[in-house]
Amino acid sequence: xxxxxxxxxxxxxxxxxxxxxxxxxxxxxxxxxxxxxxxxxxxxxxxxxxxxxxxxxxxxxxxxxxxxxxxxxxxxxxxxxxxxxxxxxxxxxxxxxxxxxxxxxxxxxxxxxxxxxxxxxxxxxxxxxxxxxxxxxxxxxxxxxxxxxxxxxxxxxxxxxxxxxxxxxxxxxxxxxxxxxxxxxxxxxxxxxxxxxxxxxxxxxxxxxxxxxxxxxxxxxxxxxxxxxxxxxxxxxxxxxxxxxxxxxxxxxxxxxxxxxxxxxxxxxxxxxxxxxxxxxxxxxxxxxxxxxxxxxxxxxxxxxxxxxxxxxxxxxxxxxxxxxxxxxxxxxxxxxxxxxxxxxxxxxxxxxxxxxxxxxxxxxxxxxxxxxxxxxxxxxxxxxxxxxxxxxxxxxxxxxxxx
Amino acid sequence: xxxxxxxxxxxxxxxxxxxxxxxxxxxxxxxxxxxxxxxxxxxxxxxxxxxxxxxxxxxxxxxxxxxxxxxxxxxxxxxxxxxxxxxxxxxxxxxxxxxxxxxxxxxxxxxxxxxxxxxxxxxxxxxxxxxxxxxxxxxxxxxxxxxxxxxxxxxxxxxxxxxxxxxxxxxxxxxxxxxxxxxxxxxxxxxxxxxxxxxxxxxxxxxxxxxxxxxxxxxxxxxxxxxxxxxxxxxxxxxxxxxxxxxxxxxxxxxxxxxxxxxxxxxxxxxxxxxxxxxxxxxxxxxxxxxxxxxxxxxxxxxxxxxxxxxxxxxxxxxxxxxxxxxxxxxxxxxxxxxxxxxxxxxxxxxxxxxxxxxxxxxxxxxxxxxxxxxxxxxxxxxxxxxxxxxxxxxxxxxxxxxxxxxxxxxxxxxxxxxxxxxxxxxxxxxxxxxxxxxxxxxxxxxxxxxxxxxxxxxxxxxxxxxxxxxxxxxxxxxxxxxxxxxxxxxxxxxxxxxxxxxxxxxxxxxxxxxxx
Numbered sequence: 001x002x003x004x005x006x007x008x009x010x011x012x013x014x015x016x017x018x019x020x021x022x023x024x025x026x027x028x029x030x031x032x033x034x035x036x037x038x039x040x041x042x043x044x045x046x047x048x049x050x051x052x053x054x055x056x057x058x059x060x061x062x063x064x065x066x067x068x069x070x071x072x073x074x075x076x077x078x079x080x081x082x083x084x085x086x087x088x089x090x091x092x093x094x095x096x097x098x099x100x101x102x103x104x105x106x107x108x109x110x111x112x113x114x115x116x117x118x119x120x121x122x123x124x125x126x127x128x129x130x131x132x133x134x135x136x137x138x139x140x141x142x143x144x145x146x147x148x149x150x151x152x153x154x155x156x157x158x159x160x161x162x163x164x165x166x167x168x169x170x171x172x173x174x175x176x177x178x179x180x181x182x183x184x185x186x187x188x189x190x191x192x193x194x195x196x197x198x199x200x201x202x203x204x205x206x207x208x209x210x211x212x213x214x215x216x217x218x219x220x221x222x223x224x225x226x227x228x229x230x231x232x233x234x235x236x237x238x239x240x241x242x243x244x245x246x247x248x249x250x251x252x253x254x255x256x257x258x259x260x261x262x263x264x265x266x267x268x269x270x271x272x273x274x275x276x277x278x279x280x281x282x283x284x285x286x287x288x289x290x291x292x293x294x295x296x297x298x299x300x301x302x303x304x305x306x307x308x309x310x311x312x313x314x315x316x317x318x319x320x321x322x323x324x325x326x327x328x329x330x331x332x333x334x335x336x337x338x339x340x341x342x343x344x345x346x347x348x349x350x351x352x353x354x355x356x357x358x359x360x361x362x363x364x365x366x367x368x369x370x371x372x373x374x375x376x377x378x379x380x381x382x383x384x385x386x387x388x389x390x391x392x393x394x395x396x397x398x399x400x401x402x403x404x
Numbered sequence: 405x406x407x408x409x410x411x412x413x414x415x416x417x418x419x420x421x422x423x424x425x426x427x428x429x430x431x432x433x434x435x436x437x438x439x440x441x442x443x444x445x446x447x448x449x450x451x452x453x454x455x456x457x458x459x460x461x462x463x464x465x466x467x468x469x470x471x472x473x474x475x476x477x478x479x480x481x482x483x484x485x486x487x488x489x490x491x492x493x494x495x496x497x498x499x500x501x502x503x504x505x506x507x508x509x510x511x512x513x514x515x516x517x518x519x520x521x522x523x524x525x526x527x528x529x530x531x532x533x534x535x536x537x538x539x540x541x542x543x544x545x546x547x548x549x550x551x552x553x554x555x556x557x558x559x560x561x562x563x564x565x566x567x568x569x570x571x572x573x574x575x576x577x578x579x580x581x582x583x584x585x586x587x588x589x590x591x592x593x594x595x596x597x598x599x600x601x602x603x604x605x606x607x608x609x610x611x612x613x614x615x616x617x618x619x620x621x622x623x624x625x626x627x628x629x630x631x632x633x634x635x636x637x638x639x640x641x642x643x644x645x646x647x648x649x650x651x652x653x654x655x656x657x658x659x660x661x662x663x664x665x666x667x668x669x670x671x672x673x674x675x676x677x678x679x680x681x682x683x684x685x686x687x688x689x690x691x692x693x694x695x696x697x698x699x700x701x702x703x704x705x706x707x708x709x710x711x712x713x714x715x716x717x718x719x720x721x722x723x724x725x726x727x728x729x730x731x732x733x734x735x736x737x738x739x740x741x742x743x744x745x746x747x748x749x750x751x752x753x754x755x756x757x758x759x760x761x762x763x764x765x766x767x768x769x770x771x772x773x774x775x776x777x778x779x780x781x782x783x784x785x786x787x788x789x790x791x792x793x794x795x796x797x798x799x800x801x802x803x804x805x806x807x808x809x810x811x812x813x814x815x816x817x818x819x820x821x822x823x824x825x826x827x828x829x830x831x832x833x834x835x836x837x838x839x840x841x842x843x844x845x846x847x848x849x850x851x852x853x854x855x856x857x858x859x860x861x862x863x864x865x866x867x868x869x870x871x872x873x874x875x876x877x878x879x880x881x882x883x884x885x886x887x888x889x890x891x892x893x894x895x896x897x898x899x900x901x902x903x904x905x906x907x908x909x910x911x912x913x914x915x916x917x918x919x920x921x
Contacts, residue, residue, distance in 0.1 A: 014583050016567065018574035020559070023869040029861040035705035040692020043797040044718070044851055048844040051801055086801035118802055156451070161809065162724075162816070163831040283452070284727050284832035319651045319673035320406040345440060345653055354450065357440050357652075375448050375455055377634035381641050400440045400653035401673040 054403035069209040071127035084117045087153030089186035090179040094151040094347040109178035113185035127175040157289040164259040170198040173264025188221040195223045203232040245278035262288040290350035293388040314395040333386035343402045351388035363395035407677045408434040413656040414684025416444030418883040420639040421900030422682045424482045427648040438655035443636030451833035454725040460632040462625030475894040491625040497596045497741040513624035526589040540618035573611040580610040592746035602716030602854045604748035609863035666879035717854030718839040720791040722812040725833035738772040758794035787815040791839040855886030
């Protein structure tokens with residue numbers, strides 16, 4: 001190589017020998033240090049772990065029967081004592097439940113202020129769901145003193161000052177009230193700073209969940225208002241029927257932008273979709289808590305023909321373990337895994353969190369469009385979210401492990 | 405009990421690369437990853453209708469097909485195929501020169517263009533800049549030679565062919581700039597890249613700086629077409645195709661030893677037997693938590709103590725998905741560096757002082773490299789700074805979300821103040837990741853993705869020269885940003901390849917000496 005035409009060769013400040021001694025200098029620096037046991041604990045990592053545990057063991061401290069609202073609130077404490085991870089009002093827990101030889105997960109919104117977590121207290125509310133697999137069993141079987149396993153607090157249904165408007169119109173239906181109770185509590189105690197006007201749909205006055213709690217917060221806190229909307233009853237001074245665009249406009253700020261938050265059952269989402277569209281809100285102003293994947297996939301427009309009722313086999317690999325299980329075209333692959341007692345990861349059951357992400361080695365699945373939230377590369381390389389993928393052939397699936 | 409020749413723990417950039425190298429060499433290899441996604445920092449986040457790349461701004465040393473860099477060559481060798489976009493320029497930097505005057509420069513890729521542009525900002529700098537780039541080239545060639553020699557270069561060849569590397573390699577970047585008598589403003593503009601290595605110009609070895617800057621300028625920067633999660637997934641799927649096994653949500657809890665030799669890994673999915681472990685884990689975690697304390701050599705305890713937890717790159721980031729196009733928002737640059745000052749020593753100290761003194765912000769708009777990065781009519785931008793243990797060590801959970809948002813707002817305001825770009829009223833999705841977040845998902849100490857600072861005596865070349873001395877655990881080698889090649893996607897991948905090569909040689913020797921699985 002030709003000699004470079006630069007000054008450094010003559011510069012007395014730079015000494016070529018120094019390069020040859022780099023290793024020596026380094027070794028000397030190391031040897032000059034006293035040996036100490038290596039400390040593998042770092043405060044930031046411990047903080048992160050405490051805020052986002054793999055799994056929590058919770059004990060039921062108290063059960064509050066909601067009477068005609070046909071629900072129960074479970075007050076939960078840390079089974080090992082002490083505080084529980086802080087959370088953002090509107091987040092949920094994913095319970096990990098052994099039921100009849102299955103391992104199922106169900107998500108329940110935390111329905112109290114995040115401040116309570118610091119006192120080691122969480123609360124969730126379960127409402128009856130006749131015909132469902134989990135809710136009624138839990139309502140019947142869970143007793144004070146029982147322990148349950150749970151994920152840490154999850155989900156994106158929370159207020160974000162950099163995105164949301166100060167004025168928020170909440171639309172709640174049935175047990176979809178739970179995250180709003182948390183948000184309202186957090187506004188009331190100063191954890192959150194925004195104004196929430198809640199349109200809350202119930203069937204009858206008697207079946208309103210958390211009526212007294214909501215009224216108490218509204219009375220104590222001028223930033224929170226609740227308007228009850230009864231679908232099966234007409235009463236003077238009450239809204240009745242279903243929540244419509246017109247009703248939202250009636251309670252929304254007359255001028256300026258506002259955010260709309262929605263949490264409720266599948267039927268409410270279907271009904272409100274065209275109503276929300278009438279408001280012509282930019283997408284950034286509409287937040288909805290994702291709901292479980294549809295129970296009637298065959299009603300989806302692009303569902304493959306003649307698939308309903310079909311049975312398939314899924315060969316499942318999980319680490320070194322392998323097994324074959326039956327699956328139905330009418331249920332998500334995750335349900336087949338759960339029925340077979342496989343501890344497959346899952347949390348949101350709506351396609352959003354991606355925790356169940358699995359590699360589809362062979363076969364095909366149907367994913368409803370509203371639950372299609374996979375990463376580009378996951379779609380491209382054959383990964384699915386089993387919580388919202390319905391088998392349309394026999395499958396070979398590789399699922400991740402779990403930490404409980 | 406499952407048996408593998410080699411278990412690679414951690415599917416970060418280094419781990420994925422090591423796994424591919426081992427599997428290509430015919431080893432039965434298992435790759436385990438504690439998260440349910442590959443890549444570590446090389447991943448993506450889905451929010452609403454957007455997919456965000458949380459870490460990758462610019463891949464170094466990929467290069468065009470007719471001037472391939474090490475990374476392109478490595479991926480070709482592995483058979484990993486995917487499309488990349490070339491980033492439009494090197495960077496824009498808005499800051500203050502050390503003489504107190506304002507800086508606002510935009511530097512293009514390509515050596516000639518870069519030097520031309522520098523001449524326009526610093527008239528009379530051309531000759532010195534040309535010398536500098538000649539020197540960069542020698543350094544780059546020298547490193548390639550030393551890497552190829554696996555830390556045992558021929559001193560004669562070094563002393564002749566790579567003489568100028570020897571003259572400059574052991575000095576800090578600042579010392580070499582001074583020796584070259586590079587104009588101060590040139591130095592300040594060139595110092596922009598220090599943050600990619602996390603060590604200021606007075607403590608960052610010139611050899612390390614030179615290699616990186618030359619690669620960025622000469623070959624340009626690239627990003628995968630569909631976030632770094634695409635790159636990670638492509639690597640993992642290629643590894644599967646070659647016969648490798650991958651277990652996600654599988655966390656190594658402990659390394660198992662037979663005498664003083666690592667022979668397996670205990671995980672939440674059971675115990676795996678193997679002949680060798682390559683661990684994409686910071687050595688402090690391996691020594692401090694994952695192996696018997698009595699097997700940690702005294703010299704390694706000294707090494708850990710000497711580093712004294714000087715970790716680099718505790719990431720603190722914000723991502724905004726916006727409901728307007730870059731054009732509508734007035735965003736014209738892919739990357740804008742906005743340090744408070746071009747004085748990297750002061751800037752480093754301000755960062756370490758916490759958010760009260762930290763003004764450092766890098767702004768990236770992904771759509772300016774990849775127009776299809778997000779749905780039509782939208783764009784995605786990210787803000788990056790570094791966290792300090794001063795802020796994050798003792799922060800209370802109940803203050804966490806508020807504090808995280810305040811820092812993010814500070815970055816948003818920095819952008820507005822320095823460029824006039826106002827993004828409020830356009831945010832459709834937002835995510836903020838703190839050092840806690842990076843600690844959570846990557847497991848790296850303090851959320852520091854750069855490993856130990858490659859500073860002073862512990863610089864990249866000094867580490868390279870001591871590959872045979874560090875981490876002398878039989879059957880176990882760490883790979884990753886804490887390793888000899890320091891941080892960065894490309895550096896980590898090359899580290900993975902390099903250490904896998906060493907592991908394969910170790911295994912061969914061990915077998916020749918009668919070692920049995």
